[in-house]
Amino acid sequence: MTTPTERSWLVLADGYLTGRNAKTAHGVIRYGHGDIAAVLDRDNAGASLRTVLPELGRDAPIVSSVQEGLAYGPTSLLLGVATAGGWMPEHWRTWINEAVESGLEIANGLHGFLKEDPDLVKLARANKVNLWDVREPPADIPLFSGRSLDIPKRTVLTVGSDCAVGKMSVSLELAAAGSANGFSTEFVATGQTGILIAGRGIAVDRVISDFVAGAAERLVCETHPSSDVLLVEGQGSLWNPAFSGVTLGLLHGSAPHALVLCHEAGRTTTDEPPFVPLPRLTDMIAVYEAMASTVRDARVACIALNCRGLSDRERKRTLNEVEEQTGLIADDVFAGGASRLWDAVAAALPERRAIRHGSR
Amino acid sequence: MTTPTERSWLVLADGYLTGRNAKTAHGVIRYGHGDIAAVLDRDNAGASLRTVLPELGRDAPIVSSVQEGLAYGPTSLLLGVATAGGWMPEHWRTWINEAVESGLEIANGLHGFLKEDPDLVKLARANKVNLWDVREPPADIPLFSGRSLDIPKRTVLTVGSDCAVGKMSVSLELAAAGSANGFSTEFVATGQTGILIAGRGIAVDRVISDFVAGAAERLVCETHPSSDVLLVEGQGSLWNPAFSGVTLGLLHGSAPHALVLCHEAGRTTTDEPPFVPLPRLTDMIAVYEAMASTVRDARVACIALNCRGLSDRERKRTLNEVEEQTGLIADDVFAGGASRLWDAVAAALPERRAIRHGSR
Numbered sequence: 032m033t034t035p036t037e038r039s040w041l042v043l044a045d046g047y048l049t050g051r052n053a054k055t056a057h058g059v060i061r062y063g064h065g066d067i068a069a070v071l072d073r074d075n076a077g078a079s080l081r082t083v084l085p086e087l088g089r090d091a092p093i094v095s096s097v098q099e100g101l102a103y104g105p106t107s108l109l110l111g112v113a114t115a116g117g118w119m120p121e122h123w124r125t126w127i128n129e130a131v132e133s134g135l136e137i138a139n140g141l142h143g144f145l146k147e148d149p150d151l152v153k154l155a156r157a158n159k160v161n162l163w164d165v166r167e168p169p170a171d172i173p174l175f176s177g178r179s180l181d182i183p184k185r186t187v188l189t190v191g192s193d194c195a196v197g198k199m200s201v202s203l204e205l206a207a208a209g210s211a212n213g214f215s216t217e218f219v220a221t222g223q224t225g226i227l228i229a230g231r232g233i234a235v236d237r238v239i240s241d242f243v244a245g246a247a248e249r250l251v252c253e254t255h256p257s258s259d260v261l262l263v264e265g266q267g268s269l270w271n272p273a274f275s276g277v278t279l280g281l282l283h284g285s286a287p288h289a290l291v292l293c294h295e296a297g298r299t300t301t302d303e304p305p306f307v308p309l310p311r312l313t314d315m316i317a318v319y320e321a322m323a324s325t326v327r328d329a330r331v332a333c334i335a336l337n338c339r340g341l342s343d344r345e346r347k348r349t350l351n352e353v354e355e356q357t358g359l360i361a362d363d364v365f366a367g368g369a370s371r372l373w374d375a376v377a378a379a380l381p382e383r384r385a386i387r388h389g390s391r
Numbered sequence: 392m393t394t395p396t397e398r399s400w401l402v403l404a405d406g407y408l409t410g411r412n413a414k415t416a417h418g419v420i421r422y423g424h425g426d427i428a429a430v431l432d433r434d435n436a437g438a439s440l441r442t443v444l445p446e447l448g449r450d451a452p453i454v455s456s457v458q459e460g461l462a463y464g465p466t467s468l469l470l471g472v473a474t475a476g477g478w479m480p481e482h483w484r485t486w487i488n489e490a491v492e493s494g495l496e497i498a499n500g501l502h503g504f505l506k507e508d509p510d511l512v513k514l515a516r517a518n519k520v521n522l523w524d525v526r527e528p529p530a531d532i533p534l535f536s537g538r539s540l541d542i543p544k545r546t547v548l549t550v551g552s553d554c555a556v557g558k559m560s561v562s563l564e565l566a567a568a569g570s571a572n573g574f575s576t577e578f579v580a581t582g583q584t585g586i587l588i589a590g591r592g593i594a595v596d597r598v599i600s601d602f603v604a605g606a607a608e609r610l611v612c613e614t615h616p617s618s619d620v621l622l623v624e625g626q627g628s629l630w631n632p633a634f635s636g637v638t639l640g641l642l643h644g645s646a647p648h649a650l651v652l653c654h655e656a657g658r659t660t661t662d663e664p665p666f667v668p669l670p671r672l673t674d675m676i677a678v679y680e681a682m683a684s685t686v687r688d689a690r691v692a693c694i695a696l697n698c699r700g701l702s703d704r705e706r707k708r709t710l711n712e713v714e715e716q717t718g719l720i721a722d723d724v725f726a727g728g729a730s731r732l733w734d735a736v737a738a739a740l741p742e743r744r745a746i747r748h749g750s751r
Contacts, residue, residue, distance in 0.1 A: 175633035177665030240603045241596040243636045272643035272686050273535035276603045279629075280636025305537030307685055321678065325667055326632050 034161045035136055038065035038230070041097070041105035043126065047112040048072040048093075049083065055111035055140045058224035060087045062203045067091040068105035071126070097129040107136040107163075111227065114141075128154060136161040140223040165223045166234040168246065175244035179251050179286040180327065184258060185380045186251055188287035189265035189335070190319050192294040192309050193301045194274060197365065198265040199225050201293050201335040201372075204364035206262040208373035217258035219250050221281060225264045236266060236277045243277055247284025259383060263287065269318060270309055271301045279322060286326045289379040290319055291372065295337040296349045312357050332379035333372045334361040394521045395496055398425035398590070401457070401465035403486065407472040408432040408453075409443065415471035415500045418584035420447045422563045427451040428465035431486070457489040467496040467523075471587065474501070488514060496521040500583040525583045526594040528606065535604035539611050539646040540687065544618060545740045546611055548647035549625035549695070550679050552654040552669050553661045554634060557725065558625040559585050561653050561695040561732075564724035566622040568733035577618035579610050581641060585624045596626060596637045603637060607644025619743060623647065629678060630669055631661045639682060646686045649739040650679055651732065655697040656709045672717050692739035693732045694721040 040063065044056045048070065060067055060080070067080070069092045075083050076095035083093065094100045097108070108130040114120060119127075119141065127137055127145075131154050139145050144164040146152060155162045179186075187205065189198040202218055202225075209216035218225070220232025238246045247263070254261055263285045267274030292315060300306040309315070316331045323329040334353055338346040346366060353361040360375040362368025400423065404416045408430065420427055420440070427440070429452045435443050436455035443453065454460045457468070468490040474480060479487075479501065487497055487505075491514050499505045504524040506512060515522045539546075547565065549558040562578055562585075569576035578585070580592025598606045607623070614621055623645045627634030652675060660666040669675070676691045683689040694713055698706040706726060713721040720735040722728025 177632075180665060236599075236601040238600055239596075240598055240600040240637045240640065241634065243600045244633050269639075269682070270685050272537075273604050274601065275643050275685070276636040276638075276640025277600045278636075279639045280600065283632035283635050305540060305686070318681065322629070325630050325635070326665070 033136070033159055034163075035106035038107045038136075039068045039105045040065060040107055040109045041068050041100040041103070041130070041135065042070045042109045042111060043123065044070055044072045044112050045123075046072065046074060047114070048075055052113040053111065054113070055224040055227065056109065057084070057087060058199065059109060059111055059227045060084075060089055060091075062200075063228045064230060068103040069094045069100040071095070071097065071100055097126045097133070101133055105135060107138050109227065110137065110139045110141055111224070127151065131155050131158050131160050134158060134160055136163060138163045138165060138227060140165045140227055142166065165226045166237045168233050168238045172233070172238060172242045172246045172249060174242065175248050175284050177326075179248040179284065182252055184251070184254065184261055185289075185383065186261045186263060186285055186287045187289045187291060187332070187376055187380070188263045188282065188285050189291045189293050190278070190282065190331075191265055191268045192292070192315055193268045193271055193298060195302060196293045196295045196298070197335065197337040198293045201291060201364050202262040202264045203228065204369035205291065205373055205376060208369040209260055209262070209377070211370075212373060212377070214377070215257055215259040217254050217261050219254060219261050219263040219285075221247070221250065221264045221266055235281055236274065240276065240280070243280030244284030247281045248286070251285050260380065265293070268301070269322065270307050270315070271303070272305070272307065273303065282319070282323055283326050287323065287329045288327065288381055289332045289376055290323065290329050291333055291335050291376060292316060292319065292331045293335045293337065295339070296341060296346075312353065316357065330379055331359065333359050333375035335372055336361050336363050337365060338363045339365065393496070393519055394523075395466035398423075398467045398496075399428045399465045400425060400467055400469045401428050401460040401463070401490070401495065402430045402469045402471060403483065404430055404432045404472050405483075406432065406434060407474070408435055412473040413471065414473070415584040415587065416469065417444070417447060418559065419469060419471055419587045420444075420449055420451075422560075423588045424590060428463040429454045429460040431455070431457065431460055457486045457493070461493055465495060467498050469587065470497065470499045470501055471584075487511065491515050491518050491520050494518060494520055496523060498523045498525060498587060500525045500587055502526065525586045526597045528593050528598045532593070532598060532602045532606045532609060534602065535608050535644050539608040539644065542612055544611070544614065544621055545649075545743065546621045546623060546645055546647045547649045547651060547692070547736055547740070548623045548642065548645050549651045549653050550638070550642065551625055551628045552652070552675055553628045553631055553658060555662060556653045556655045556658070557695065557697040558653045561651060561724050562622040562624045563588065564729035565651065565733055565736060568729040569620055569622070569737070571730075572733060572737070574737070575617055575619040577614050577621050579614060579621050579623040579645075581607070581610065581624045581626055595641055596634065600636060600640070603640030604644030607641045608646070611645050620740065625653070628661070629682065630667050630675070631663070632665070632667065633663065642679070642683055643686050647683065647689050648687065648741055649692045649736055650683065650689050651693055651695050651736060652676060652679065652691045653695045653697065655699070656701060656706075672713065676717065690739055691719065693719050693735035695732055696721050696723050697725060698723045699725065
């Protein structure tokens with residue numbers, strides 16, 4: 032079974048490239064390690080990615096078939112689009128088979144697992160290619176033990192007012208900003224898009240509930256030996272009742288030293304039924320800090336505000352208001368504000384401890 | 392596949408009957424519906440259960456083999472002992488096979504599933520007996536949607552300062568006390584012992600984390616049409632970092648109208664590493680109420696204090712102290728205090744709404 036050491040992606044986004052369902056594909060294009068060899072989308076074939084989605088900041092040819100994409104030398108086919116029915120259209124199967132027969136790894140961010148398809152498993156084995164079901168958790172996750180409290184690293188967790196406010200992007204942008212400031216940072220992935228970007232991680236919402244904190248603990252304990260500051264991707268929200276358990280398990284298991292509260296400007300209730308009213312920012316800060324303190328005192332260092340849809344002027348006014356309300360730095364990483372947020376995070380971290388070297 | 396409508400248990404507790412590992416067996420003997428036909432424990436064979444474990448309040452013969460136990464007419468063999476290695480000793484296998492060949496259902500509360508043993512599955516099929524892996528969650532649990540907020544029933548959840556403080560027993564004792572007071576109560580099981588006692592339920596800690604709240608919601612939505620007050624078995628604690636996510640998912644998913652805080656007298660930290668210091672009772676009450684309010688305002692109605700190890704005098708003094716500290720009724724269901732606690736619960740519930748009748 033061959034796993035590429037450095038991936039070059041053929042991104043399968045046929046019919047979905049510009050929509051919300053392509054969140055995972057967009058994340059990998061924007062933040063992923065490795066190249067984007069080509070994007071498969073028959074609707075936009077012939078155009079360039081930069082023309083169609085300039086905000087992703089990368090270019091690649093858009094092609095109309097796997098065969099055409101192969102010319103650009105990909106190592107891996109990415110299934111990074113949430114399809115309408117939840118599982119893949121039938122013609123994808125043909126493309127996947129073609130990719131496997133051409134020696135491409137298949138990286139699957141969908142809920143269903145490729146490993147549950149015996150025909151595909153057989154074909155992959157015959158062609159010695161890796162089927163990577165990104166959401167499949169490892170089988171040997173231990174219960175939480177408290178060892179995350181003993182690692183000689185500083186841990187920063189993004190927490191949210193709700194789902195889909197930008198926690199993953201904030202963690203990634205902070206990791207980049209910290210790195211630009213001379214820190215040895217590492218992004219720690221806890222969801223499928225993050226895992227595809229980082230090349231490793233555990234989808235904590237897919238873990239048996241007893242083991243969520245244990246999974247988070249394992250993730251922070253198994254980072255690169257030379258990493259100093261860990262930026263852990265948060266999940267859900269304490270105010271989103273569908274996912275609050277995952278949020279709390281991650282908060283306790285990762286044992287952060289500092290938190291970054293992520294919020295979308297103007298959101299006053301959760302996005303999904305039963306549309307829970309969101310508390311004031313100062314109250315959310317107090318609750319996250321109180322709940323974190325079970326394992327370690329951690330302060331909310333700053334507010335990462337997602338200002339999508341606002342004009343520059345509205346954004347500046349809103350950020351000022353939030354800073355006044357909370358007494359904390361507030362900025363928008365989607366509008367270039369990661370650097371100010373990083374400074375606030377760095378100031379909130381404890382002194383660096385001696386890094387113990389050793390294997391992961 | 393035959394599932395008995397009324398179970399009569401042959402309880403397999405060989406070598407463990409009087410120890411802590413027999414918690415599930417003890418729970419079923421104490422609270423379970425159906426008869427206890429016999430108990431299999433070679434160490435105490437020939438004695439009566441009432442002599443060996445008078446505190447369980449039931450009698451049954453203790454036998455030294457499945458063959459001997461069959462004489463007492465059991466319908467089901469209970470695997471309700473957490474064995475030292477986590478999985479069953481080899482000679483159990485012989486007993487299980489004998490039980491299957493004699494037409495007994497096998498009810499398994501262990502972590503490993505009988506259904507993963509192909510030989511046993513084959514034997515069970517040939518003998519038309521049911522293999523009941525109690526911890527195996529249903530495959531079709533939905534995400535939380537908020538429908539638990541619309542049921543015309545009153546829901547009471549036990550919450551804890553820690554694991555193993557008596558939440559299940561308190562829920563069961565309150566269900567019995569409410570019933571004795573003329574209320575139509577139903578115990579809602581969320582863990583393996585509770586499920587064996589009630590004959591139904593979902594082990595919420597075995598559910599994929601994304602679906603914990605959905606599982607809790609489904610449980611309260613699928614209770615008996617004639618039930619009025621639901622006593623939901625709590626799990627874990629917001630202060631036990633290994634399980635806090637399960638606790639919060641259950642709190643939000645079941646959407647209780649009232650809470651009962653369960654605590655063990657004298658416990659000042661969680662029982663397991665990292666031995667989290669427990670806040671004062673008044674602080675725990677405030678946090679549980681604050682976290683519950685995301686879905687519904689619910690007050691802690693009373694304190695269920697587990698006073699094991701205390702003398703009568705110490706117990707009374709401790710209960711008085713707790714009542715003074717919290718301003719709430721405090722009592723110990725293990726010392727006959729369920730009735731006072733029930734009165735406090737009933738007073739904390741909203742008015743009964745019209746019960747909509749319908750199938751589960």
